[in-house]
Amino acid sequence: MLEKTGVPEPEQVKKITPSEERFQKGPVAVVECFQNIPCDPCRYACRQGAIKEFEDINDLPVIDHELCNGCGLCISECPGLAIFVIDATYGKEEGLIKLPYEYLPLPGQEEEVTGIDTEGQAVCGARVVKVQNTKALDRTPVVTLAVPRQHLMRVRSFVRKGGE
Numbered sequence: 001m002l003e004k005t006g007v008p009e010p011e012q013v014k015k016i017t018p019s020e021e022r023f024q025k026g027p028v029a030v031v032e033c034f035q036n037i038p039c040d041p042c043r044y045a046c047r048q049g050a051i052k053e054f055e056d057i058n059d060l061p062v063i064d065h066e067l068c069n070g071c072g073l074c075i076s077e078c079p080g081l082a083i084f085v086i087d088a089t090y091g092k093e094e095g096l097i098k099l100p101y102e103y104l105p106l107p108g109q110e111e112e113v114t115g116i117d118t119e120g121q122a123v124c125g126a127r128v129v130k131v132q133n134t135k136a137l138d139r140t141p142v143v144t145l146a147v148p149r150q151h152l153m154r155v156r157s158f159v160r161k162g163g164e
């Protein structure tokens with residue numbers, strides 16, 4: 001399915017999902033990179049050494065979730081837009097997802113949007129908590145969404161009201 005549609009199988013996602021114990025400790029990166037392609041900037045973006053050294057540039061990234069502090073520096077460095085930072089400790093009902101977002105116009109803070117999954121299907125209502133678009137992000141802005149906790153591992157992008 002992945003090769004044809006770009007959508008990973010649930011089993012693939014399960015393998016790279018941090019443990020519930022790790023989620024309870026605070027923000028953590030989820031690296032949804034499933035294809036062996038010549039690419040490794042995530043490895044060099046991480047100052048915590050959480051993304052292990054690649055033996056070959058075609059390797060899939062391997063992350064040590066215990067070393068990851070959820071800083072999010074790797075998000076905009078990934079040309080595959082495959083890295084997300086999830087904070088399941090944000091609130092009782094809501095958690096946060098930091099995601100790369102390369103569409104214009106950018107949403108505004110507190111804007112209500114619709115969270116969508118990797119297939120582009122609507123998952124839930126979401127709220128824009130923060131928009132980062134500094135020069136250092138090199139034209140890959142990072143948007144932080146608040147979503148219901150049960151959808152933290154499903155929402156991977158969003159559409160604005162009116163379909164943008």
Ligand code: SF4
Nearest residue numbers: 046068069071072074
């Ligand atoms: S979020 Fe920060 S600490 Fe975690 S893998 Fe990315 S760069 Fe490393």
Ligand code: SF4
Nearest residue numbers: 033039041042078080
């Ligand atoms: S930078 Fe992104 S696409 Fe490239 S290896 Fe790392 S996670 Fe995969």
